[in-house]
Amino acid sequence: MPCSPISSPPTAFSYDRFTVKIGGTEFSCSDIGYIKLTREVSGLPVKGIITAKLNIRLRTDTAFAPGTEIHITDALNNTVLPVFYISKPDYGGGIADITAYDNCRARDLIFDTDSLYFSEDKDYSVYDVVTASAAQCGFAGAIFGDMHVSSVPYKYLKGRTCRSILNILSEAGCGVWFCNNDDQLEFRRFGEVTEYFSIGEGSCGEFRIGAVKGPVTAVQVSNPVTDENYQLGYFGSFINKLKISGRLIDDAAAQGILSDINGAEHRAFSCRNVFTDTIPDAFCGFVLGNVCYRAASIVTYFSPVGYFSSVKAPVIDEDRFDYVGTLDYSLQDRIMQERKYGCSVMSLSGLRFFDEDTSYGFSAQNGGLTSYEGVMSSSKEASSVAVDKSSGTVTVNFADGHVYKYSANVTETSSGYNITSETEEWT
Numbered sequence: 001m002p003c004s005p006i007s008s009p010p011t012a013f014s015y016d017r018f019t020v021k022i023g024g025t026e027f028s029c030s031d032i033g034y035i036k037l038t039r040e041v042s043g044l045p046v047k048g049i050i051t052a053k054l055n056i057r058l059r060t061d062t063a064f065a066p067g068t069e070i071h072i073t074d075a076l077n078n079t080v081l082p083v084f085y086i087s088k089p090d091y092g093g094g095i096a097d098i099t100a101y102d103n104c105r106a107r108d109l110i111f112d113t114d115s116l117y118f119s120e121d122k123d124y125s126v127y128d129v130v131t132a133s134a135a136q137c138g139f140a141g142a143i144f145g146d147m148h149v150s151s152v153p154y155k156y157l158k159g160r161t162c163r164s165i166l167n168i169l170s171e172a173g174c175g176v177w178f179c180n181n182d183d184q185l186e187f188r189r190f191g192e193v194t195e196y197f198s199i200g201e202g203s204c205g206e207f208r209i210g211a212v213k214g215p216v217t218a219v220q221v222s223n224p225v226t227d228e229n230y231q232l233g234y235f236g237s238f239i240n241k242l243k244i245s246g247r248l249i250d251d252a253a254a255q256g257i258l259s260d261i262n263g264a265e266h267r268a269f270s271c272r273n274v275f276t277d278t279i280p281d282a283f284c285g286f287v288l289g290n291v292c293y294r295a296a297s298i299v300t301y302f303s304p305v306g307y308f309s310s311v312k313a314p315v316i317d318e319d320r321f322d323y324v325g326t327l328d329y330s331l332q333d334r335i336m337q338e339r340k341y342g343c344s345v346m347s348l349s350g351l352r353f354f355d356e357d358t359s360y361g362f363s364a365q366n367g368g369l370t371s372y373e374g375v376m377s378s379s380k381e382a383s384s385v386a387v388d389k390s391s392g393t394v395t396v397n398f399a400d401g402h403v404y405k406y407s408a409n410v411t412e413t414s415s416g417y418n419i420t421s422e423t424e425e426w427t
Contacts, residue, residue: 017304019073020056022064022086022098033057033095035072037081039178039282040297044316045266046190046244047170049163050178050282051104054084058096064089070100077278082183102179106137107163118158123151126169133162134185143180144187147173148256149248156247171246174257178282190242191216191264193285193294197276200288204275207288210268213316216242216261221254223247230254233262269293270312277306286311 018035020027036055041048054070070084084100091097115132116124129152134142149172156168166177175189188194191214199207218233218241225247232254235241242261249257271293274286280300285292295311 017074017076018302019071019075021071022058022062023068025062027058027060031059033059035302037279037300037302038298039280040299041176041282043314045176045283045296046174046242047167047246048176049104049107049166049170050176051107052082052084052102052179052282054081054098054100054102056096056098056100058098059094060096061091061094062096063091064096064098070098074279079279080181081279082179082181103138103183103185104177104179107166108161109137111157111160111162111165112136113157116157118154120154120158123153124157125151129157129165130169130185133165137162137185139179139185140183142185142187144173144185145189146256147187148253149250152248168247171244172248172253172257174244174261176283181279181281188283190261191266191294192283193292194281194283196285196287196292197274197280198287199271199274204271204286204288205273207271208269210270210313210315212265212267213239213242214265215263216240216258216265217263218242219244219254219258219261221245221249221257223249226250232258266313266316267291267293268313268315270310272310274309274311275306276309279307280309280311284311 016029018029018032020032020035034055034057038053038055039050041050054072056070064086066086066088068086070086072081072084073079082102084102085105086098086100087105088099089096111133115136116128126147126149130142130144147169149169152165152169157165170177170187173187173189175187175192177185177187180186216233218231218235220241220243221230221232222228222243222245224245228250230249230251233241244257246253271286274280280295280298282298283294283296284298285294287293293311294313296313298309298311300307300309
């Protein structure tokens with residue numbers, strides 16, 4: 001159903017509708033070339049995190065440091081965007097092209113387990129994990145409902161990034177995390193709509209309709225860790241069955257997911273130059289006639305008269321999803337799961353040597369081992385580690401006959417042992 005095309009979005013500002021502050025400095029309309037906001041999820045919106053990207057062109061010679069805050073307010077309708085942080089400013093000829101991201105860019109921090117009184121033998125509640133992750137990454141709070149699992153095991157927390165942990169939880173909830181306009185970490189399930197916009201011939205251009213998935217009446221769920229599979233519900237066609245997978249999903253969680261998304265639809269579509277009075281949030285619904293199209297990708301241009309967006313939802317390619325999902329799990333398990341070979345353990349946090357209950361960490365660079373926690377080794381993996389705790393002496397033996405011996409100050413922490421070398425000897 002085509003809509004009448006309209007003009008492209010303006011690229012210059014003619015009056016003070018927007019307040020733009022960067023690092024506490026306010027810029028006027030004459031300084032602003034354009035503002036573009038991108039919110040999109042990659043692939044099928046059944047798991048993951050949206051990191052919103054902001055692009056601004058300014059006429060200025062000011063040099064902005066990475067990490068500088070950007071605050072944008074629409075004074076006409078009193079809308080405030082979440083805080084954005086400069087990632088990459090480019091300069092030339094009195095023009096600054098700024099790229100910035102919202103707080104979801106901080107998801108790659110290693111999860112701080114100390115705040116949960118971490119224990120290898122304990123599982124942690126989903127509420128505590130999400131709340132701690134949101135606080136550690138600077139969010140104002142977290143909004144989420146039942147994730148269909150009550151706890152997260154130790155092995156999915158220790159040494160992992162907040163992004164990795166939230167991705168695992170998003171699988172169990174069958175939805176996507178994003179930063180809302182209140183700077184809160186928010187979760188939306190598959191099929192849920194944050195807000196609705198009615199569009200017609202005068203407010204959109206080049207509307208194209210793709211394939212429909214749903215209404216969902218059945219789910220096919222696989223757990224790549226336990227190799228368990230669940231097929232729940234009834235379907236007359238593959239169009240009504242949604243394939244999902246997750247490392248924490250069991251039969252009860254699969255039942256909860258089906259209950260949540262039963263009847264949901266995913267309509268592939270694309271539309272250029274959708275005009276709205278307010279800024280479209282992630283997963284908005286665009287209603288054309290009596291049909292709602294839920295967007296998974298929204299690219300919005302700001303203008304004095306409102307907002308012009310290119311919106312779309314991708315076609316679901318479940319064959320590719322099966323392949324990519326399986327490959328992703330295989331790689332993640334190889335990288336993230338700690339595997340012990342003799343006295344050494346390889347994990348995302350580095351290479352560690354173990355002697356009973358004490359571990360001694362090393363880092364790797366350019367294919368060889370380097371210093372870590374005050375310890376130095378050769379580019380070869382150690383064959384054994386001997387520890388004399390009473391004297392604080394550690395001896396590392398290598399297969400080529402070299403021996404590395406040092407005295408150390410051993411301090412026990414909640415996450416292991418910190419080793420500070422005092423004297424070193426290499427033979």
